[in-house]
Amino acid sequence: MIGVPLPRIGTWEAWRDAARGLLSARVPPEDILWNWDNTATELFETDIPPPTTRQAIKVPADFVAMAQWVVWHKDPQRFARLYALLWRLRLDKGAMADRADPELARLRQMEKAVHRCKHKMRAFVRFRDLRSDGPRRSFAAWFEPTHHTVEPNAPFFARRFADMDWMIVTPDVTAKFSSGTLSFHEGRERPDLPDDAAEALWGTYFQNIFNPARLKVSAMTSEMPKKYWKNLPEAQYIPDMIAQAETRVREMAETAPTLEPARVARIHAQLQEAPQPASWNLLTAGLAGCTRCPLHGPATQVVPGAGPHDAALMIVGEQPGDQEDLAGTPFVGPAGQLFDQLAARAGLDRKAAYVTNAVKHFKFKEGAKRRLHVNPNTSEVSHCKFWLDTERTLLRPKLTLALGGTAMGALTGDAKAVMKRRGSIEDTPHGPVLITLHPSALLRMPPAARPEAEAAMVSDLQLAVRTLASLAPPMDQRQARG
Amino acid sequence: MVSEHTMNNMTQTLQQKLAILSDAARYDASCTSSGTTRRDSRDGKGLGSTEGAGICHAYAPDGRCISLLKILMTNFCIYDCAYCVNRVSSNVTRARFSVDEVVSLTLEFYRRNYIEGLFLSSGVIRNPDDTMADMVRIAKRLRTVENFRGYIHLKTIPDAAPEIIAEAGLYADRLSINVELPTDRSVQAFAPEKNPATIRAAMGDVRASRDASKEKSHTGKRPPKFAPAGQSTQMIVGADGATDATILTRSTSLYDDYKLRRVYYSAFSPIPDSTAKLPLIKPPLMREHRLYQADWLMRFYGFGVEEITAGAQDGNLDLEIDPKLAWALQNRHRFPLDVNKAGRDMLLRVPGFGTKTVNRILTTRRYRTLRYDDLLRLGASLKKARAFVTALDWTPGNLTDSIDLRARFAPPPEQLTLF
Numbered sequence: 032m033i034g035v036p037l038p039r040i041g042t043w044e045a046w047r048d049a050a051r052g053l054l055s056a057r058v059p060p061e062d063i064l065w066n067w068d069n070t071a072t073e074l075f076e077t078d079i080p081p082p083t084t085r086q087a088i089k090v091p092a093d094f095v096a097m098a099q100w101v102v103w104h105k106d107p108q109r110f111a112r113l114y115a116l117l118w119r120l121r122l123d124k125g126a127m128a129d130r131a132d133p134e135l136a137r138l139r140q141m142e143k144a145v146h147r148c149k150h151k152m153r154a155f156v157r158f159r160d161l162r163s164d165g166p167r168r169s170f171a172a173w174f175e176p177t178h179h180t181v182e183p184n185a186p187f188f189a190r191r192f193a194d195m196d197w198m199i200v201t202p203d204v205t206a207k208f209s210s211g212t213l214s215f216h217e218g219r220e221r222p223d224l225p226d227d228a229a230e231a232l233w234g235t236y237f238q239n240i241f242n243p244a245r246l247k248v249s250a251m252t253s254e255m256p257k258k259y260w261k262n263l264p265e266a267q268y269i270p271d272m273i274a275q276a277e278t279r280v281r282e283m284a285e286t287a288p289t290l291e292p293a294r295v296a297r298i299h300a301q302l303q304e305a306p307q308p309a310s311w312n313l314l315t316a317g318l319a320g321c322t323r324c325p326l327h328g329p330a331t332q333v334v335p336g337a338g339p340h341d342a343a344l345m346i347v348g349e350q351p352g353d354q355e356d357l358a359g360t361p362f363v364g365p366a367g368q369l370f371d372q373l374a375a376r377a378g379l380d381r382k383a384a385y386v387t388n389a390v391k392h393f394k395f396k397e398g399a400k401r402r403l404h405v406n407p408n409t410s411e412v413s414h415c416k417f418w419l420d421t422e423r424t425l426l427r428p429k430l431t432l433a434l435g436g437t438a439m440g441a442l443t444g445d446a447k448a449v450m451k452r453r454g455s456i457e458d459t460p461h462g463p464v465l466i467t468l469h470p471s472a473l474l475r476m477p478p479a480a481r482p483e484a485e486a487a488m489v490s491d492l493q494l495a496v497r498t499l500a501s502l503a504p505p506m507d508q509r510q511a512r513g
Numbered sequence: 514m515v516s517e518h519t520m521n522n523m524t525q526t527l528q529q530k531l532a533i534l535s536d537a538a539r540y541d542a543s544c545t546s547s548g549t550t551r552r553d554s555r556d557g558k559g560l561g562s563t564e565g566a567g568i569c570h571a572y573a574p575d576g577r578c579i580s581l582l583k584i585l586m587t588n589f590c591i592y593d594c595a596y597c598v599n600r601v602s603s604n605v606t607r608a609r610f611s612v613d614e615v616v617s618l619t620l621e622f623y624r625r626n627y628i629e630g631l632f633l634s635s636g637v638i639r640n641p642d643d644t645m646a647d648m649v650r651i652a653k654r655l656r657t658v659e660n661f662r663g664y665i666h667l668k669t670i671p672d673a674a675p676e677i678i679a680e681a682g683l684y685a686d687r688l689s690i691n692v693e694l695p696t697d698r699s700v701q702a703f704a705p706e707k708n709p710a711t712i713r714a715a716m717g718d719v720r721a722s723r724d725a726s727k728e729k730s731h732t733g734k735r736p737p738k739f740a741p742a743g744q745s746t747q748m749i750v751g752a753d754g755a756t757d758a759t760i761l762t763r764s765t766s767l768y769d770d771y772k773l774r775r776v777y778y779s780a781f782s783p784i785p786d787s788t789a790k791l792p793l794i795k796p797p798l799m800r801e802h803r804l805y806q807a808d809w810l811m812r813f814y815g816f817g818v819e820e821i822t823a824g825a826q827d828g829n830l831d832l833e834i835d836p837k838l839a840w841a842l843q844n845r846h847r848f849p850l851d852v853n854k855a856g857r858d859m860l861l862r863v864p865g866f867g868t869k870t871v872n873r874i875l876t877t878r879r880y881r882t883l884r885y886d887d888l889l890r891l892g893a894s895l896k897k898a899r900a901f902v903t904a905l906d907w908t909p910g911n912l913t914d915s916i917d918l919r920a921r922f923a924p925p926p927e928q929l930t931l932f
Contacts, residue, residue, distance in 0.1 A: 125880055128876055128877065128879070128880050129877055129880045129881060130873045130876060130877045130890070130891055131873075131877050131881070131883065131886075131887035131888075131890045131891055132890075133890065136890040150568070153568050154568050154569055154570050154571075155570070155571075156626050157625060157626060157627070158624065158625045158626050159625070160624075160625070168624070170624060170625070172626070187562075187564075189555070190553035190554065190555055190562045190564075191553065191554065191560075191561060191562040192554075192560065192624065192626075193553070193554040193555050193556070193557045193559075193560075194554060194557055194558065194559060194560050194660075195560070195624060211557055227625070229621050229622065229625055230625075231528065232527070232528060232531060232618070232621075232622075233622060233625070233627050235528050235531050235532050235535075236531055236535050236582065236584075236622075237571060237573065237579065238532075239531070239532045239533075239535040239536040239539070240535045240536075240538065240539050240573060240579060240583060241539065241573040241574060241575055242539050242540070242573075242575045242577075242782055243575075244782045244783055244795065244796055245575040245576070245577075245780070245782060245796055245798060246574055246575060247574070247575055247576030247798070248574050248576070249576075250572070250575075250576025250577075251572040251573065251574050251575075251576050254569065254572045254578065255571065255572040263571065265571055269574055272573070272574050273574050276574065280783070283783060283784075283785050283787075284783060286785070286786070289604045289786055290604075291601075291602035291603075291604070292601075292602070292604055294601070295593070295601050295602045298591045298601050299593070299601075322640070323640075409674070409675065409676060410642065410674035410675070410676060410677075413674060413675065414674075
């Protein structure tokens, strides 16, 4: 018999080194007495020291990964079982793959038990604040693990709680993390830890996150076995929570519904515009009370679309300008006037079209003499898209004309590269959209560039005229497209 | 005039607020803290870590795990969703946390190892943008000021502006938007202020942002990570008349269209001060359980939604036996299966075999021909599987085709209660 002493702290390295020596010296399993932390009985003890050869031996990686956890199991036979398998693996390299082998299955089971214990320790350690005065905060916990999992588990806590000092005291081993250094010490009796006010808050949370209508006690105890309860501050509340659950649910059911609070009517009124309006009247009413984005605040009024409700062409600009904001009608300012001239040149009947804007409120900053136009942002455009979509749904135009990038983005879902896409027709779920520039872009151009830009725009508008003439699908086809 | 609610607010302690705002959060099923990037604080400059699988730090007597501090920022809400305890027309006590309070609760709970991180949701106050912006402020403060490296899950307000949601994705591990109910019609009936199309658009935005965050730019630079643990959603089961087939079809499209990590099913649970619109029933927990089983079969076992719901009566799953067993009983002509020869796809369809067991069978049978006892050691549940497989020393004989096979698995009939 060869007696192999193994320490309580550093068990894995010690067992690995010893097994390596024993295996190179061809010592069979039955000749070894593993003596962990002096727990072996005196009866078989012998004077033969374990061999110290450190010859490299080849072992399957699966085995090492498994043994690393199995050595922390509480079963006194763990070292012998591991060595016995190792002994077999010398001749039978494939044995690790035979998952149905009874000995391997037993070791896998032990590995699983240690993993579970490791996992439960990570879950159920509860630190208390030691309220230290030092630069780092300091915490301590008392825990009673099922297996010897403090040592292999401590690095996890070190990775997680690195900016504080902490100590996990167990009857087995104590782990200490101080100023970034992890160390292990003898196990101890339960220490007297100071009270921690956070535990009451945690208890409050635990009691209130519980839904009494879904009582499933066995689902709780299978994952949080009672043996852990004595060290969990929240567990003290469990018996009462279970006992009162049924009464609470019954009382909830028996209590008659209360009258709704007074503020509901007010809030409902504010929200009334929310469902998509099913008629032009509802659209107008909804628009008037719209507070979806902050633009409603400074603007004079909302500027709804204008034109016949059976128009074949829908024209969408960016947003009302200074004059539109005051008039409450779209396309009446300088840009609108320029558009009217160009439309006339292209032979487009502007009065027959429904005109509107992607954003229905004027966004501006105060200038010295007048209010200066500011581009609407994505959020404002996306809020207002609700109204634009309603208009498109109600109108079902044969063709929609997008004036400029903002309108194009709202209509096609893509606001990029207006210069490249101008003059083209894109398909959308609401029908074809012809893209052109916004007339205000022409107004800002140097006078020399104007004629050419105007000609290009007229050409776009002529395309609209031609398209409208060719697009005259019967009603049923249009329905199929939507 | 100072309203009653404002008065309450002024005198509420942190403990009272926590009670109100965790009580209000309990109907959200999600608790996962898994599947995000690996982080730790070994550099000593921050707090927290995430390493693959999250940890359930406690279990409540409802059997649900407690992994995150799941709270509402506020339970004031301007919406009137019938199924929700926080709806505007309910008389529950209202409260609101300050940014500091949420940050400090999260950090102090985390330091004591109570939680894996924060799951923050909120009622809609003022307007969706402001509410979402407040939530983002909390996440940003945790990440950038407090160097918190634990898990953050933000429940997105669907109507909030895309820019705000885009910012949320930079600080949160997971974003979620609840589709609430399985059909658009039910959403309109029960949650009049919510728009199903907007909810879908918001999920689409999150997916697009996640896709974009995975593409390197032309310089090879990686964009910042966006919600690395993905997005999830929740559907309430049993509040409307939707069948399991409708629900599962909806889930399939959610998984496919928006690349969701999880769809949670939440058995409708009676709420305090409920409206008359809704049934005050016991939550259909078994139905919820069967839906989760079916969901798993679709995601990990290669089942199609139409296979699972093919034999369902009135479109609902069998409550007495699990959906895999129900499928096997309807497809007995495909059994018994030789565990030593059958392919992975069919082994996965054997009741009582999980994915792990199947993997073990496949590796072990290269080494030896499997017997009945071997299957036990590989982790199979033979009580179920025995009727559907053959092994070297086992054949089910005519058990596979016996007419009382279903009765062997279904619980004995119960007498109906008289009251």
